[in-house]
Amino acid sequence: MPHLIPVTPTHYVQVEQIAQQTWPTTFGSILSTEQIAYMLNWMYSPDALAEQIEQKGHVFLLAQSDTGEPLGYVSYELNVNDKPVTKIHKIYLLPASQGQGVGRMMIDYVAKQAEKAENIALQLNVNRQNKAVSFYEKMGFEVVGEEDIDIGNGFLMEDYIMMKRL
Numbered sequence: 459m460p461h462l463i464p465v466t467p468t469h470y471v472q473v474e475q476i477a478q479q480t481w482p483t484t485f486g487s488i489l490s491t492e493q494i495a496y497m498l499n500w501m502y503s504p505d506a507l508a509e510q511i512e513q514k515g516h517v518f519l520l521a522q523s524d525t526g527e528p529l530g531y532v533s534y535e536l537n538v539n540d541k542p543v544t545k546i547h548k549i550y551l552l553p554a555s556q557g558q559g560v561g562r563m564m565i566d567y568v569a570k571q572a573e574k575a576e577n578i579a580l581q582l583n584v585n586r587q588n589k590a591v592s593f594y595e596k597m598g599f600e601v602v603g604e605e606d607i608d609i610g611n612g613f614l615m616e617d618y619i620m621m622k623r624l
């Protein structure tokens with residue numbers, strides 16, 4: 459059975475490699491090559507990962523196969539903006555590991571942690587053109603808004619905000 463382990467600095471390279479392998483297939487038809495490279499560097503450099511985990515309080519978990527092979531990762535933040543809401547910041551599985559129930563397992567795990575913390579909802583941002591929107595709908599999320607976020611260098615994130623009540 460796939461399982462989740464906490465990401466420590468020894469895993470940063472693995473997380474970055476998963477992102478490097480997953481983003482082009484996920485966003486290749488949605489974002490420019492330049493924007494993908496810019497966002498990967500912004501979010502997945504060792505310093506960026508350390509900041510998310512050590513300063514911003516994001517819980518970062520690596521999904522591994524039963525033989526210890528990396529499959530993907532999820533990150534989330536309890537009580538985001540001091541509200542009883544858990545934000546899922548990242549959820550990515552390697553192309554070969556998609557469609558096998560690991561994504562559902564990760565959402566269920568985060569929902570359980572959120573409930574333990576007495577949070578009443580899960581929230582996330584997703585690109586409006588990402589196929590993952592349908593996955594989230596299947597998991598019980600609904601679109602509650604949209605926002606275009608200026609991330610510098612002339613790049614925009616054109617997102618839906620989705621929420622699932624717990």
Ligand SMILES: CC(C)(COP(=O)(O)OP(=O)(O)OC[C@H]1O[C@@H](n2cnc3c(N)ncnc32)[C@H](O)[C@@H]1OP(=O)(O)O)[C@@H](O)C(=O)NCCC(=O)NCCS
Binds near residue numbers: 484555563589590592
């Ligand atoms: C989105 C993602 C995390 C989903 O995880 P997954 O392991 O592939 O999904 P699961 O196998 O757990 O699927 C759970 C259910 O959702 C359905 N589903 C999965 N992807 C779907 C999609 N794109 N559209 C519609 N339904 C989908 C599955 O059919 C399954 O339904 P079932 O339980 O009735 O069989 C994964 O596909 C992924 O990493 N995608 C690329 C990266 C990405 O877009 N991440 C989100 C960024 S915001």
